[in-house]
Amino acid sequence: MRPPFPSPVQPRGQRGAAAVEFALVALLFFTLLFGVLEFGRMLYLYNTVQEVSRRAAREAVVRWVDQADAVKTLALFGGTSLPAAPEVTAANITIRYLNKSGADVTLLPLDPGDNLSACGDNTRTASCIDSVRVSIDNVSYTPMVSLFGFLNIALPASVVVMHAESLGFQIN
Numbered sequence: 001m002r003p004p005f006p007s008p009v010q011p012r013g014q015r016g017a018a019a020v021e022f023a024l025v026a027l028l029f030f031t032l033l034f035g036v037l038e039f040g041r042m043l044y045l046y047n048t049v050q051e052v053s054r055r056a057a058r059e060a061v062v063r064w065v066d067q068a069d070a071v072k073t074l075a076l077f078g079g080t081s082l083p084a085a086p087e088v089t090a091a092n093i094t095i096r097y098l099n100k101s102g103a104d105v106t107l108l109p110l111d112p113g114d115n116l117s118a119c120g121d122n123t124r125t126a127s128c129i130d131s132v133r134v135s136i137d138n139v140s141y142t143p144m145v146s147l148f149g150f151l152n153i154a155l156p157a158s159v160v161v162m163h164a165e166s167l168g169f170q171i172n
Contacts, residue, residue: 038143045085046155049136052076052088053158057134060095064112064168065129068095075134087139096133098161105129112169129167135159 056075063071072090073079082088097105107127109115119128140152 034145038145041084041144042141042153045082045087045139045141048082048085049088049139049155049158052082052093053134053136053160056093056095056136057132057160057162060132060134061162061165061167065097065108067168071095087142088136092136092139094135094137096135097129097164098131098133099126099128100130102131112167115164115167116169129164131161131163133159133161 052075056071059071059074060068069090072093072095075093076082076088076090080090097108099105103126105127109118109127109129115129118124119130136158139155141155142152
């Protein structure tokens with residue numbers, strides 16, 4: 001008795017062709033998928049570096065100069081490095097205190113009250129903290145999934161300058 005329809009017969013040279021085609025398509029698909037994920041993570045890192053520099057500057061203008069470690073910790077969302085971005089640590093954050101001319105204040109006032117006095121005294125303007133400059137430098141993006149272990153992309157520095165506010169001054 002014959003089957004109602006002919007059975008498909010594959011030539012010997014075509015066996016396994018579907019598996020090879022699937023492997024090639026899967027390789028392309030996963031390469032694109034990981035590329036999109038890594039590009040998204042790089043954008044996350046870039047945007048987060050910008051946010052951390054803004055947060056650090058905001059904290060620095062309302063705290064006295066001896067609280068730099070607290071400023072850096074708060075800027076990093078309470079940690080020592082960023083979540084999902086271990087490339088950014090407190091060591092990357094630089095805080096500088098500037099006078100009205102934009103130069104570094106070399107002789108820091110004793111306390112926030114002394115800073116207010118220095119800003120009001122024309123003879124002490126060089127020691128008046130007028131603004132705070134926060135920069136995040138030397139951050140390199142390193143892909144989590146990399147075919148090449150040496151691939152590092154240097155991100156541009158993020159710089160924020162804010163006018164000094166209270167610097168921790170409190171009225172008793």
